[in-house]
Structure formats: structure tokens, C-alpha cells
Amino acid sequence: MRFDTSNRSAAMESRVSAFFEREVLPRHRDWVEQVMRQGRPADFLPALRDKARAEGLWNLALPALGDDEPGTRLTNLEFAPLAEIMGKLPWGSQVFNCQAPDVPNMAMLQALATPEQKARWLDPLLDGTTRSAFAMTEPDVASSDASNIATRLDFDGDSIRINGRKWFATGGAHPDCSFLIVMGISDPDNARTARQSMVLVPTDTPGLTVTRELSYLGWEDHVAPIAQIELNDVIVPAENLLGERGRGFKGAQVRLGPARIHHAMRCIGLAEMLVELMIVRARERTAFGRAVIDYDTIQRWIGEARVDIDMNRLAIQRCAWLLDQGGDTASWRPVSMIKVSVPNMLQKIADRALQIFGAMGGLDDLPIHHAFAYARWFRIGDGPDEVHLRQIFRSEPQPGWSLADSPYLAVPAGTGPMRSAAE
Ligand SMILES: Cc1cc2nc3c(=O)[nH]c(=O)nc-3n(C[C@H](O)[C@H](O)[C@H](O)COP(=O)(O)OP(=O)(O)OC[C@H]3O[C@@H](n4cnc5c(N)ncnc54)[C@H](O)[C@@H]3O)c2cc1C
Structure with missing residues (x-):
């Protein structure tokens, strides 16, 4: 490595x-x-x-x-x-x-789209002349379990009819957003993870309505405004299917690796920016006869921030290296680990930056509130902490011995407080 x-x-x-x-x-x-x-x-x-x-x-x-x-x-x-x-x-x-x-x-289109789809949807994105959104999450179901998704994709000859409600589609409320990648149920009788497909849907298709723009903790995503969307009898040609029918769940994994690791990398940049701001502010403010930077608590917070940033950066680099080895499957665990660790790190540092700045910290004059909101949504978006931790737990190797037979229990088998499995 x-x-x-x-x-x-x-x-x-x-x-x-x-x-x-x-x-x-x-x-x-x-x-x-x-x-x-x-x-x-x-x-x-x-x-x-x-x-x-x-x-x-x-x-x-x-x-x-x-x-x-x-x-x-x-x-x-x-x-x-x-x-x-x-x-x-x-x-x-x-x-x-x-x-x-x-x-x-783009990464998903690069991996899954046909040459015709690439020409129509990927090339304008690469050119920067259009924008896009990924619409999986739904207000009516617990979407951290993507198999709950209920939007219907009904294939009918040469077309697909779409009905459902989506929300938190980042970028979907941008005026330049020309298409959504919609995840829905195409094959309800298949196994739980083989029911979903993904479809490319132009935003000007009749029946598609952006019902409102969402803010999160009062924070607006100005780069990719977040949309709530209704899809009522939206009809697109069957050739808009992205990837294989019934393989949408698997196909979406292609975007999750880059999505998560890139957000994690940006979090490190935000954390570095916060540390600079914290030092400068604490150096320039005097309270109770001392520069704020001279208080032990502040020095400890900055020291801890450095430890946390450098450790998380290393974890991201390891994860990036593993992804580069082509190991989508091998790298899901490190991706999950940074997905949990990095936003929690950023949230802690942003919280302390808010504290060091006093009342000013919460104003939108500074990017601290952006960093805090970014950390907080990233603990939910792309899979909540709990879901990733559960997956990490489930992949944890299970020791093959009982406690009574444990090599760490420093009493002979049969004489300790527990009986050996062999007795
Ligand atoms: C700012 C922002 C941007 C987003 N952008 C997008 C986007 O572009 N496209 C998109 O499709 N979605 C997007 N999302 C949605 C996001 O991916 C979902 O909110 C997330 O997957 C959780 O789904 P949910 O909100 O339905 O929560 P639920 O599934 O209702 O979960 C709620 C809570 O239940 C608990 N929980 C769930 N499962 C478990 C478990 N296994 N163990 C323990 N506890 C559990 C957790 O505490 C979890 O937070 C975005 C969200 C935010 C906040």
C-alpha cells in the first residue's frame, strides 16, 4: 500500500x-x-x-x-x-x-450507459452544459433500506410508465438540471434486491413536477439545490433504462463509492479550513485578560482536531487506494468506515469552531454553518451511520472459541468460573 x-x-x-x-x-x-x-x-x-x-x-x-x-x-x-x-x-x-x-x-453513466445514452446524457455533463440528479429516496418509506423503494416503473412495450414520489434529490431543483436518474420497482415479484431498475428521465417530461426545494437545518445547497418531486404517469422510452432491468440496486453501487469518498475528501478540506479559522479567531480575541488561544481548552481542541484530521485523511487515502485496485467489493468496508468516521469528525470540529467564534460562528458570514450542516447531512445521506455500522459489525470476524476456552482466560479449563465447551 x-x-x-x-x-x-x-x-x-x-x-x-x-x-x-x-x-x-x-x-x-x-x-x-x-x-x-x-x-x-x-x-x-x-x-x-x-x-x-x-x-x-x-x-x-x-x-x-x-x-x-x-x-x-x-x-x-x-x-x-x-x-x-x-x-x-x-x-x-x-x-x-x-x-x-x-x-x-457521470461515473455511473460511464460504467452502465449504452453509447447512445452516453452521447445524450454523459457528454453534456462532461461538457458542463447540463446538470443532473439521482432520485432514490422517498418520503413514504424508510429509504435507508433501499429495497423499500416503492416508485413504480411499469414496462409497457417500448415505454416505461413511472409513478411515485421522491425527495432529497440533490441538484433536482437546479434550473439547469435536465434529467434525473430515477430508481424504482420494475419487477416486484423478483427477489428483494432484484426488483429495482434505474431510468433516465428528462425533467421536462409531462407528469414530472418539482413540488418544492428543500433546505436542511435551514441550510440551502446552492450548488445543487435539493428537490421534492412528484412523478405522475410519466412516460419515457424503454431505451431510457440505465443498466440492466432488475439490476438497479447493484448498478447504484457504482455511484456510491465515488459519492461517499469524494464527500469524505471534501470534509477534510472543510475541517482544515475550520482549524485555520479557529486559530486566527482565538489569536485575535481576548477574554478575561488573556488571548483566547492561550486557554488550555482551545489548544486541546486544536490539537485534537489535528489528530482527527490526519487520521481520517489516512483512512481516506487507504480507502482510495483500495478502490484504485479495482476492489469495489473489497473496499465497501473501508468506504463504510470513512463514511461513519469522517462526518463525525467534521461535526465535532465544526461544533468547536462554532463555540470558539461565539455568536459570530453561527452567521452565514462564515462557512462554519455550511461545514456543520455538511457534516450533519452526510451522517444521514448516502446511508445513515447506524446502517454502515451494522454492516461493519456483521462483517466482523467471529472468534471460533467460547469464553471458557479463551486463550485470554488465565485459569486452566474446568477450574475457572465457566465450563469448557468440551466438558
Ligand atoms: C442533504 C441531503 C441530501 C440528500 N441527497 C440525496 C440524493 O441526492 N438522492 C437521494 O436519493 N437521496 C438523498 N438523500 C437522502 C438520504 O440518502 C436518506 O435520507 C438516507 O438514505 C436515509 O433515508 P431516510 O431519510 O428515509 O431515513 P430512514 O430510512 O427513515 O431512517 C431513519 C433512521 O432510522 C435509523 N435506522 C435505519 N436503519 C437502521 C439500522 N439498520 N440500524 C439502526 N438504525 C437504523 C437511523 O437512525 C436512520 O437515520 C439526501 C439526504 C440529505 C439529508
């Missing part, structure tokens, strides 16, 4: 870092003013994206499936430090066409 950066990765990291410092960070104030406060698209963003693209800093997050595949074909391990840099700001990834949920959707 090697985590040292390749020359290619180190060069890319310094280019992304330089671009971020020079072109992106100085526009953050404008972005907040235009997008968050005035609720309109950032007027400078298209030109900034063109510039990033012209410098070759575009589609950096796509998996390296082969030499003829699109994007820069960096490995997950190579992309990790770049995602970290972009993740420092809510809109950083968008500059480089590396934003969620489009990248995991």
Missing part, C-alpha cells in the same frame, strides 16, 4: 492549489453576495469555469477506467488532495466540474 504522491498527482495538486488561491478564494465574497444573499447565479462563474477548463483543470474526479475514457483519468488516491482543496468552499468543486451529484452520476 503506497500513499506517496506520484509526480503527476503532485503537479496537479500544485496547479489546483494555485488556481484556487488565485482565482477562486478571492471570489468567495462575491459568490456569497450574489448566490446566497441575492439568490441569483454568480455572474463570474461561467468565465471562471472556462478558465479552469482552459488550464486542463476540468473533470478531475472521474474514475480512471481506461485510456479512452473522458477526464484527466486521475486515480482516487490522486484526486484526494484536489478534492480537499476544492472542498474548502461550498462552491469550489463546481469551478472544476467536480461537483456532486454530477460526478457520481
